[in-house]
Amino acid sequence: MCGVIGYVGEKPCVELIFKGLKLLEYRGYDSSGIAVLEDSAISVIKSEGKLDKLEPLLSDLSQDATLGMGHTRWATHGAPTKVNAHPHREQGLAVIHNGILENYQDLKIELLEKGVRFQSDTDTEVFVHLLYQELAFVPDVRKALLKLTQRLRGAYGLGILSACDPEALYVVKQGSPLVLGVGDGENFFASDAIALVGHTRRVIFLEDGEMARISKEGVQVWNFQGEPVQKIPIVLDWSQAQAEKHGFRHYMLKEIHEQPSVIANTLDRAATVQSAGQLLDRLGVAGVDFFKFDRIQVTACGTAFLAGMVGKYVLESLLKVPVSVDLASELRYQAPCLNEKTLLIAITQSGETADTLASVKLARAFGSQVLSVCNMKFSSIARESTASLYMEAGPEIGVASTKAFTAMVLNLYLLALAVARLKEQISQEQFSGSLLSLRKLPPLVDQAVAGEARTLVLAQKVCEATNALFVGRGCSYPIALEGALKLKEISYIHAEGYAGGELKHGPIALIDKSMPVIAVVPRDRHREKMLSNVEEIRARDGWIIGVGAEDDNVFRSLCSEYLPCPQIDEEPLQAILSIIPLQLFAYNVAVLRGTDVDQPRNLAKSVTVE
């Protein structure tokens, strides 16, 4: 939520900051702004709406400024208006903020009683006035920030420009991500390293409770007690090209098309593997004591949660231990049965989702080991985990997650195979045989992506619908949920996913001939039961859209429309194949309806507030 970027160096910074915001726009896109500091004077531009609305205002800023910062917002407190857009300012001071100041109401009352007048409805403005008052008393930004951190509650990644120290930017981190970029004669900060790698790959990830002064000469970091903290930059192996569209109309489409290579790269890790230990090593999780736990708790949000549901099936069936899957936003407030005999598996593309992070911290506090399945290296969740299985799927920019989902499922499958073999739940023959049969997957993923044209034809028939149901059983149940999530989040068609067996417990009442029912029926052990469910829908005049095997003529004959899908024997791997036509279908429906596919209304890619 909210992207922030700052620069100090020799180069004119306005365009540089704007381009950085473009790379961060997936974090929030309802309003934006930039502040620059030149000759001790601060100038600010702001606009509501997407960054395109800010672009014409760039010329209002001094093009010679070499110190500045920008913000792209996902509104929490206060509507997405120009006045609520960041930076917020007082005389000689500008502030940008990613996060929520939870005690802002109390602080605001205190300020109002002192006669302070507020311009905006944001929580951030409270901080601006507090800092202004501190600086009026002692014009030392570091000291003022140290004092204020004792008063703030909540999550904040703050960027500060102050005329009291016109050579530097300041940042403060608690709960929200902040990374510093270390260059030659120039330095940066951002909410996400992807905005920096076009300038420098040497980065420092700040920890909670740290702040920094960033000048062109260097960066100094302190903890909230004011003690200096030595930080060694990490060198990232990312490239900015990974975050570009490469000729695709949308990031989402590009990311759907990247799935064959993501799957192939993931499987490369398992190539030539002889033993469970070797595979765990390749997955980067050998540091976990897999003999210590007697139950697994999976937690995640959104699409990652649905990958976790497939994961439950795989882990339980191979490891024969109880596996619970809970939404991180619920788990963190339950009285969970977490202890040193629990393995928490946290699944997250960004590694920054606030609720998932809080669940990870909770589990650590209960003495559980935490294994995160994560796409972003060095992210907060990865840093808090006992070990991280990095998916290495490359940056995912489209708000609707696609390649991260299939990578999560495949990595969970590899993990389950390795741990099952390690704990002798499966024989060496089964282990090797399963790894061998994985080789069938990449050409089938290619085939699934190549079915795009058929999903467009179907989308043309369905794009006027106002509701849709998705149904499936076994591993196809989470696929039904994910198919519905994809459709609703980018096309705004109301869509729900159900387990086939649940239809009779309510949703069947919704069925009539204008209700598309997308039935996911691969050739697995649930097929016959699903065919009965399909018959029940047919008997009520339902509009059935089948997703199943090309040669399943029996199923096809029951459907009004049919999306053929490549088949594989292993249920969790079938989940990977079944979701691809549904991703493409949702994408095409959204394009036909003219929605903003990559930046759907009200959503953000990285949910770093509760």
Ligand code: G6P
């Ligand atoms: C947001 C994104 C989803 C994502 C979810 C969890 O809602 O729009 O695509 O699945 O957050 O994110 P994570 O980064 O933890 O996987």
